[in-house]
Amino acid sequence: MLSQQQQTEEIQYIPPKGEFEIFRDEEHYREKMKEWGLSATKEVKKEFWYKDKTIQRLVTIKGYETFGLKTEFNTLVIEFQDGNLSCIHPAYLKEMQQASFGKESIWGEEDKGSEKSEPILEVHKKEPEEAMVANPKKVKEPKPKKERPAKVELPEEKVHFTGKVKQFAMTYNPFNEENDEVVVLEDVVIVKESPLELKYAWCSHSKTLKKFELAAGDLLEFDGKVAAKKLAKGKDVPEEFVIDVAVAYKINNPSKIVKL
CATH class of the missing domain: 2.40.50 (OB fold (Dihydrolipoamide Acetyltransferase, E2P))
Incomplete structure (x- = not known):
């Protein structure tokens, strides 16, 4: 494990862009921790581990950023013990709390399945005449196009x-x-x-x-x-x-x- 100074130099901080949402009170903090799956116990966690193969630091959650028009997404704003702020996805921070994190993190793995070849299916070929009888071609009538509802321009402010x-x-x-x-x-x-x-x-x-x-x-x-x-x-x-x-x-x- 690296020293604290070396760990600080290794961390790639992603500071928040301008102002971010802060928690109104303890109840609001409790609700957001439950929503993000970061605290399932009655006593809400206040400190979390930020770690990888060579880094292990305690951080606190200072607030969060909200973005997205069609769907709402949150990015956490965490504070390190030296006062540095950085942004991180809630699911990524949740994964960091696992003891096995840093050894085989699903966030760092390449798509192992891409190396696997697709199974070859053996197809029974029918003779042309038999195929025509078994699978007669049907003329499909064109379906009427559905009218999509107009998009609603939602305000970003309160x-x-x-x-x-x-x-x-x-x-x-x-x-x-x-x-x-x-x-x-x-x-x-x-x-x-x-x-x-x-x-x-x-x-x-x-x-x-x-x-x-x-x-x-x-x-x-x-x-x-x-x-x-x-x-x-x-x-x-x-x-x-x-x-x-x-x-x-x-x-x-x-x-x-x-x-x-």
């Missing part, structure tokens, strides 16, 4: 929303392999000079939202950021938590919530 609680549902979280509770909203409108109707949207049923003791039919107005992120169905959930509509947009960090 905006004001109105909407109505449709239902509570469960969505599968692949990071922690559990179902998370969410709130599905309907009649969602982004309030601006030219109002933008989203129809349906969803957000996490956070501790903040639970304080309002929401019920289906409640009218709300609030601030938040929106991203194009489909709501996935939960696995083996009670019938009342099954999502019964297609929801294409997620609202992040709702604040200034007013129940009308």
